[in-house]
Amino acid sequence: MDTQKNIVDVLLYFVPALLVLGAMFLLIKNFLDRDYRLKLIEAKQLLQKDMLPLRLQSYERLVLFLERISPSSLLMRTNRPNMTSLQLQSELLSDIRTEFEHNLSQQIYMSNPAWEQVKIAKEEIVKIVNTASEKIGPNDTAINLSAEIFETMLRNDTLPAQKAIDFLKNEVRQLTMQQ
16 A cells, blocks of 8 residues: 555656646747747848849849840851851851850759740750851851841841840849849
């Protein structure tokens, strides 16, 4: 009988203590979880605040890239006197490739659809140059290739670089409105 009374006495002391300990554990855990979540939200906000200038700079660089590879800009920079159409085509494609490779890292800061628009525009411009080159002989003058490129562009309803620039501008507007 004494052992049963001793067990009951021990339980009467330890059960309330365990309940208080469990309640304290849950309170502290909830407090720490809430504090952790608040710090995590703060960190995310800081990261977004710091990332916005980088993202905007990336969009700026890609708009500049698209302007630089637009055929009118490209032809003005690349075309030299006494060039053949084959030489001009080679220079144009090389410039496009170089400009693109120079800006490859910018894709980190943009959405996948925006990057896809940039790649599509680049490929469309390469296609315009190659299509125009196929219509002109390789030993023809660079002036004739330039004229054919402009005519090919005029036949298209939308200019690839401008379409991509408009897409990027729209995305930048959305980015800045979210902030």
